[in-house]
Structure formats: structure tokens, C-alpha cells
Amino acid sequence: MGRIYRFSWNTIVWLGEAQDNSDKALETIENIFYSMRYVTNRRHPPLEDFERLSIPTPGSALWQDLNHLLGRPWFRRVWVIQEVALSENFYVRCGHRSLSWHVLSIFALIMKEHNLLRYLKVHNSLLNGQIGCQRVSEIDRMKNGTSPLESISSSHMLPELVAGRDAQATQLKDKVYALMGLASSSLQPNYSDTVSVCDVYMAATIEVLVVEEANNDRARSFPPWTVPYDTVVNLLCCVDHFDPQSGCPSWVPHWGKARETVSLGYDSASPKLYKAGTGPGGFPDAGNYMRIQQKLRTIVMTGRIFDIIGEYGAPFVGDVESLLHKAFFDESSSTIIKSHHMAMRCDPYPGESGLFEAFWQTIVAAKDFTRLRRAPPAYGDVFGVLLDEVIGRSPAMPHQSYPSRRLTMDHLRAQSARRPSQIYRELEEAVYAACSGRTYFTTMKRYMGLGPKYARQGDKICVFTGSHVPFIVRPHRDQSYQLVGECYVHGIMQGEVLRMNNILEEPITLR
Template identity: 25%
Template sequence: MAESSSQHAGSNQPLYLPLLESHVIRLLHLEPGAPDDPVVLRLALVELEHAPDYEAISYVWGSPTITKRITCNGRPLDVTVNLHAALVRLRYPDQDRTLWADAVCINQGHVRERSHHVAFMNIIYRYAKDVLVCMGRDPDGGAKDVVALIDEHKTRTSGHTPVSQMPIISPDDPLLDDPRWKSLAVLLERPWFSRAWVLQEVGMGEDPKVFYGDSVFSYRDLMQVERWIERCASNLQTRHGISFLSIHIGWEYWTPDWRSHSPWPEYTLLDFLGQARGLSCREPKDHIYAFLGHPLAQLEDGSGPIIQPDYEKDTRAVYQETATILFKDSGLRTLSSVEHDYSTIAEDFPSWVFRGNVELVQNALGVWRGYYFRASASVVVEPPTPTEENNLGLRAIIVDVVSKTYQFSTTSEDLESPSELRSRQPGDHQPVSLDRVWHDIHSDETPCKYPSDERLKAFSLTLCAGLTNYERAEDDFAVHWANFVAYWRLRLQCTSTSPSLEGLEEGEKKGDEERFWLDMSLSGEGRSFLITQRGYYCLGPWIAEPGDLCCVLLGANVPFVLRKTDKENHYRLVGETYIHGLMRGEVLDTMEENGYTEDSVIIC
């Protein structure tokens, strides 16, 4: 039935009547037309569980101030340019098409209705016959190349399931030089991939279809290509500028059986929310609400999400409610999901609360349990409970004081890629943080905790937090070292007229400079290289500063940086850190030798 039988042109009735109870939704009937015809819609109310077949649209809203006029229920309605383009692209020439699009099917001006619908948005997409992903125009004319690459990849992967069974492509494989990969890079730069809500939209679909220019292809097939690039052909990322967020392949499915599809079925809600910080949304609360449809964020009895969406609630209250849930589920791993910028660390708000809208680093070291880090060895503690003052009481071993900091940018400005280095003349290069670290670790005035013949080893491993392709770099240190030497020799040759290559002798095997750069970027972007008073090398929080304390919180897998407050034993949590040589319980093994003591700390 129509939303209102009297809603015709000139009617004084509102376009929307509030939908605040049960699963009653609006569907839109898109009338047929040619590409240049006006867009005409009719809205109808249906009970979701008894709805006719419909397709749900996934798209990027775009600017709310730049609109185009359509007709809805016989009256004018302004919609964003992107939604207008999607409706034109999806419209049939000779018959109606029944769709669901959030901007029209939810009264966006009614806060309570928005809150109510967000609570079961996952069901709306799950019940859809198809999910239609509208990527917009094809800016470089490469959509057909993308389709061809996807089809060729399906042939290549035949008989190889999962992708981990496939061979890693060598750096000199001609497949890496295929110019069509640049068209894939252009597609993956589309704004759609950076938006928070789209994960749920495609995650609930059985086989979402991507509309890109004039081409249509399977979203699932595209994800298979991304998964293969990350695991087997990472050099494509540097050579062709292919960039994508791993969350799309790690959280591709949102159905109840998502673990059977996931490369990492052991993931928890903390893993999910931590990886999702890099996604954007207009409403800060949506950094939580956009992910409540995933099974990990649903109540066990199936009655709805663990947090009831409420757009009238204060954003910080939403974050604190979420943090309390995460602590109960994941304990001290939750602290590794906390990041701060200069403004949030200064706020009168608990520093231990996970904030979905602060995202600086690519990789939270202490969240995923698959990493080798065990800074507090086998110590196990109960999940901390916030006090009435919203503080956390913990046991800690203070390791050292930060002496020097070298801040890396949240992009590759400091950690230049091999291709960027090759494009520069040495005389034009301006020293960046990475160059200053290199200079200072060679200075006799800079303390060094490590033997002189292991100084560069410690430096190389610290830059990538001891990881290569998510595995422990020291398990095949010869390969890591060859990759580091290849990158650093290139860096020195391209940034200095008379580079010193002492200690960087090439071995029998030529290293892969692109692999080291990827490892360094994954761990280093958005962090700072730290040197402590005792000479430890650390990869720590972006906002760390001299005088901050490096410590091991008992029960946590990685060390942390704390900042003193005016109140005794009260500290602000600055963030997690990698401390070379102290990531596998060494602090507890050498407490007496190094004069360490266990203390009570209060994180406020």
C-alpha cells in the first residue's frame, strides 16, 4: 500500500509517517525510464518479514548540500547526486524496479525513526533478493580491464582453495607488470571502499553485484582478487598504487556462518571494531552503530544488538558503553585498540576508552591474538572493572622513560616507497623523521641498549614491529635482513650524494625492498620511533613525548606508554608500543637484574 493515499502533488500531508515499532519498512518502486528521463518513485509500507522481492542499494551518499530533484509519491523530493545517479543506472527501461535505499526509505529527519531502523538494518539487507553496489562512473575507462582481471583470476585460482595454498609471486614475475592493474587501483580508490556502512550492506548479501561504469561483476570475486594480492602478490601494491583496506577481505561475510568463510575465524568484536576505525562516516556514533549488525555484536538470544542505537545519546557515552563491553569480552587486549591524538588525550574523559573516530595506525599490535607478542609472559589477570570514578586499577612494571621521539606521518611522507625514492634526485631530498632516526642511532651520544653488532638488527626489526607479512620476522631473519638492506641501500643512494653503506653489505640473496617497505608502513605509519633513556628502541604512539613512561601492564601482550598526571600513581594511557627485546616476557625474567619493580597504577 502507499505511504498515504492522499499524498499527491499539492497535498499538505507529510511525505513520511513515523515508523517506530516492529519491522515495518518502506520500499521504493522505481518507475521505468530512459537515461535522460526524470526519476519517479512511489513509496510503499510493508512488513519486512512479508515483503515482496526487493533489491537493496549500497552507495556513497555524497554531499548533502548538492542535490537533484526527483518525484516521490507525486511530489518533489531532493536527493543527493550520487543517489540520483544510482537510480538512473539501476532503472529498467520498461518495468518498475523495487528497491530499498536508506536515504529515501528512512525518514532521515526523524531521529527516533533512524535509531529504530539502524537496530535492524542488517535484517533489511539480509532479506533483500540482491544487494546492488553502485560505484559510480568509470573515470579511466578501465572497468572492462577490471572485469577481465577478475575473470582471469578465477581461472588462476581454480583448484587452489584457500588462497594460502597458492604460491607467492616472485618480484620479477611478468604478471606484476600488466598495465591493467592500474585500472584496478583506480576502482579501489572509489569513496565507497572507505565508508563504514557498506561493510554491512555487502556482508549481508549472498552475492552482491558491483555496478561500475557500464560493467557489472561479483563483489565476492573482487574480494578474492584482493585477498590474493595481499597474500601472494603484495608487490602490486607498490608498483601500481593498489591500495585497499584489509577489513573488506577480513570481514567480507556477516551471515551467521561468517566464521566458515573468514580467513581468521578466531576474530572477536574487538578485532572488528579496531580494524573498522579507518572507515569514515558522517555521524561519530556510527563508528559503533554501523557494525552492530554483525553476529559478534548481536545478543546471544537473537533479540537485537548489544547496544541499542540512539542518536540522541552523547557520543562519548556510546564509546564508554562499548569499551565496558569490550573489556568484559577481551580484557586488556582492549587497551591496544585505544588511540589518541593531541586533542583526545587532553580531554576530561577516561583515556582507556576505545574511540571509534580516532584512527592513526594501520595495525594494532596487541589486539590480534595470533601475533607472537607476550610481553607479560604467562601472567593472566581478570578483566579490569572501571571504578565509580571511571578509572582502571592495574599492576605494572615501569621499564624506562622516553628520551627521544621521531614522529612518522599517518601517510607515507616519512616512510617513502621504493618508487618514490627512485623518482627523486639526492640533492632535492629534505630529511624526514626516518632520516633523523638513522642519523641519531649512529651517534655516540644516543644511548643503545643493544650490543654494537646488533644495533642495526634492532633498528630494522623495530621499524616493522618485528613482523613481516603479519608473521614474526625473526623466524626467517635472513630474508627480513635482505629486504631491509635492499630498502635501506636504495634509500641512502637516493637521498644522499655520498651514502654510507657500512653494515649494509648485501648477502647471497637479493632482498625485496618493496616487501620491507610494506612491513614498515603497516607497523610504522601513524606511530613514532622512540628511544628511551636506557637505549631501548620502540615503535610507539604518535603523540608520545619525552618523559612518558614505557611499561608492561601485567596480563597484556604488548607494552604501553603512560603519561604522568598531577595525582600520584594516576596516569593517562597514551597507547601501545613495541619495545625491541621486551616482547616475549623478558621484563619478568630480568626484573632483579634490571632493578624493575611491580607497582600499582591507576589509568584515568
């Protein structure tokens, strides 16, 4: 199919018959595209400007129409990735109306950058407009990075495998096979029972990792292989399902399951914000490599075991709009109250941060709502108002400071687009991206962090040489470890561990 799409002049996808006001939904997409495509700031537009910008008002039925259109099954299928990415001119058609992919993709980008996706929310719906919109953006990224006439190399297949995790497929093996049309891969589809799903995911992972030193048949047959650290670090950031019973090594991502978290380290901005294992100089010398050995099931990296998890809390749950409120004000189990009690046992906090700054920075993983920049101090001001309210005293933590104009809960509840309520909405996004699906923990050395919900007491914090984020590993047999997943630990994200003379670099074996 890949060759058919590469040489097609035009490709038209059929979304189905016109229903659920799909004509109005397509018209709304075009209106938002034409009115917002040149708006460069990433702020949420003031509500009073929605009508002028051709954006439906929050209570408009047009959002429901958009939700039905973008929630159609086509947007979730894994096989559509190569259909879009490899076609030169692509259109979607619903009923008697058509829309170019360019208009649809820019619309999806506008919805994301201007924080308009919240209006597409439908409770208890798996195929909703939010997911469809996000899928359009993800597929468009791959389309822009793929030449219709040339296959990408298998060593650059990682972004495609990542994108395929959120898609739907009848066969779990298709999470890999459906993407092979994009790459010059040596993998051959095999649906027989003699090849397990784990075998396919392992083979795809090895295809990503093996570089030019092992790109011929003879080299592939004789591990160990050497792989640059930046490649393997990106791969390890894709691991967020810890299942010792899966049959796969812990460092192989489960390509058949959608992520449970928004990755801390797998994006282009993360190496600029975090430098846990690189320090100010960036990646280490090119001679630093990871080794794959023992029948492809073990990898060996250099790193430093920094600390041990002492306490951990319950996972943060909820969508973008509800997670922050649930964390603070859910009377049955306030996640923040429990985390606050754990944080207070970290006073005085190690390093240069005061306890309050360490706490709120951890809850947003030191990133703002775009995940491209550092969290601004204004987030701490709003976080402090919420914390004082739920803890019942002011200040709620040591070293907590307040802005010259004291904020109140009334400022945050204001429905207008004034600055405090705008920061609150940004904080919602930042907390969701950092905390959703993760758990808050503290370590034996009184550091605090965010890690996978699978983290447990006794797990270790490891900083691999060349990695910009730390990882949680679990001691296994024969002095080896199982990878639990990436984490944020406040106070070691800028290379501090590399400067601790009492923590030596050593080989770390992952199974």
C-alpha cells in the same frame, strides 16, 4: 535493516552506471581471480610472468580502470558492512555487468598477498583502489565470522568496531550504530544532543569489555567490573589517537577516526611473536583481571613501569613506496640519520643484541612484510647497504655484519625479480607497517623503540601483566596515567621485564 539482509535470498548492490571503463575493470578482476586463485606462495610475481597470469603490466591503463572502480564511494561507507556481512548471496553490479562477492573478495586477497596493491596507487586520491581493495578484505573477514541468522554477542564486537573506523559516515555516531545490526547489543541509537559522540564510543567500549559476570541489568549498574586481560589488551592496542581534550578517557579508542598506524599488537600473530608481559607461558593465570571503576572512566591493571623515554624523533611519513626512501634520502630531514645519531648513544646496547641488530630490528618491529613472522636476517643485510650509503661509511654502526656476497645499491635498484630487489620490496612493506605514523625513541636505560607520534620525553614504558606488547603511558594527577599507545622496545619483547627482580608489579590506573 539487519533483519532484512539476514532473510534475503540474494542481495545486489548497485555501484552506479558504467563509466571509466568499468566493464574492463570487472573483466580484469575475473581474469586475476581465475589465474591466481591457486597460487599459494605470497611472493610478488616476476614482471615477465604478468601477461601469462592475466595481470596488467605495471604501465597498463587497466590499473587506472581498476582504481576508478574500487574507488567508488560504496566501498568506503560504514553501512555497507552489515549489508555484505549479513547477506547469504551477495553480488555487486555496475552498469550491465555483475560480479559475485566471492570473486571480488578472493581478488582482493590476491592483490594483498602478492603485493600487487602498489599498482593501484593514485597520488592525492582519498577514494582510491588500494583503500577499496583493503575494505573488501576487511568486510569479507567479518562476513566469514558472522552467521546470517545469528547475531554475535556484544563482547565479540571489537573486530567490527575496528573495521568501522576506516569507513565513512555522515554522523560519527554511525561508526557504532551501523554495526549494531551485527550484534545483540543493548545500545539504542540516539542522535539527540543530550548524548555526545564520546558517550556513544564509551558505551560501545563498555559493551565490548563487560563479560558474563556483568551481563545483566543489575550487574551493569554496579561497577567495578572484572574483565579478562586478553580482552582489554586487544582493546588497548586499538588506541592510537592521544587527545586529552576529547572528553573520553585515554583508554577508550576513538572509533570515529581511522587508525594512523598499523597496530603492533592487534592481530592474531602478535601474541606468538611478542610476549612482553606474558613470557614463554602465554597469558597469566585466569585470576588476573582488569577492573573498571569510578563511573566507568578509570581502569586499573597490574603492570610494571620499566623505563622512561629520553629522546624521540620526528614521525615517519610517506606511503609504502616512498617512506623508506624519504626516511633515508630526504636531504632536508633524513629521519634515519637522526635516528642513527640517537641509536649510537645507546652503545653498548643492553641485553643480548648488538647495536646494529637492535637498530634494524626496531625499524621493522621485528616483523617481516606479512606481519605474521619474524623478520629474516636478509632484512638486516639490505638495511645495512642503505645505512652505509646514507651515513657515508662502512660499517655505519658497531656490530654490523655483512653477507658472504657483499650487496650494493645496484643490486637493490635492479628491476628484475632477483633476490636482493625482492628483499628490498619486502623491507619496504615491513618498514611501512612498523614505522608509518610512529616515531623512533630511546630510553633512559639506552633501549630503543617505536611508539606513537604523540610520545614525548618523560613518558613511561609500561608492561601490563598479560599484554604481549608494551605501552607508553603519561603521568597524570593522583599517581594515575594517560594511555598514549602501544610500542615496540627492542630487548623486552620476550618477557625480559618479568624476569627483572628490581622491577615490581604494581597497580596501574589509566584515566
